[in-house]
Amino acid sequence: MTKCTRCKGRAVLELRRHNAAFCKDCYLHFFREQVKRAIEGEDMLSPPDRVLVAVSGGKDSLALWDVLADLGYDATGYHIVLWTGEEYATESLVHTQKFADERGLKLIAYDLKEERDFTIPELRKATGRSTCGACGLVKRHEISKAAADLGFDAVAIGHNLDDEAAVLLGNVLRWDAKYLSRQSPVLAGEDGFVKKVKPLYRLTERETAAYAFLRGIDYQVEECPLVAGNTQIRYKEALDAIERHSPGTKAAFYHSFLDHGRQHFEGSDHVELRACDSCGMPTPNDVCSFCRMLEQANR
Amino acid sequence: MAHIVLRNPRRELDVDGVKQVKVILRDLDIDPETVLVIRGEDLLTREDYVNAEDTIEIRPVISGGAS
16 A cells, blocks of 8 residues: 555555655645645735636646635636537536536636637638647637636636646747747736736646546546647657656756746747737737638638 | 446456556556546555456546647
């Protein structure tokens, strides 16, 4: 039997990168402490802040919403139905709505087809963009606009350590100074953008999945049917292969970048922003990328 | 025989006798750091044993896509 590092009871989860194991209660304590450390260390949120949480119905976003509510934050969920009528999208909304109902949390559900007359597969077909490219642009734009329109102080996103390390690996492989300059657990609210925060950046996917399971969160376990061949997953697999032989490398890669690397890229993305002629959101161009994508799709 | 349920894609199989989680994962060529091993309401560590009458789920934790 593996013993809990903290209380010596029966462990339910080993964390090789911390050379530790935890029982259920001590693990939930560990997880909350990591989130608190992220929030306080990066000055992400203050208790009076109204936070709009991007929730897909998956483990990361529901774990994030759960822990923020548990820590006392005023956290409202925001879910986008990206593919109306499709089983995976319908189930994702069901998981999200059930989570909100069980905990008495407020959920804003937004149907892309109803609001914009497109689903993600339709946008992909009409514009030639990759599925994940179109989906990411929709999500970033719509939640940023909703947060600004509704007066939220911050948007919280469930990106975990694996997500951030995979994005960093991709940016480093191309030495993309513009994206490296923006890679941070906190994106400041400025020029009409609401602040974006990633309170799970200190925790791996397995750690957020374990938290969600141990908290009894009924999340969407199935993988998005459109994600096959996604580059980010290949980067994650490469990092996992390194992590297998050297536990802690993934965290060291990302945290060392935050401590020593990102400062060298500051200012690389500086551009003057103005209001999009179509939607009013900040953009360096006359029309923002999202509105240009819709224009292209409508042609 | 212990019953094993794997996800993404979903498939099921049976294994003989009492086995340690790490042996089951090794035999299935699964990296323990990429899954949760679930028995009922409980998580199992790689040192735990799966009994012949148990049903366990091996649930992948990796996800990806648009950010």
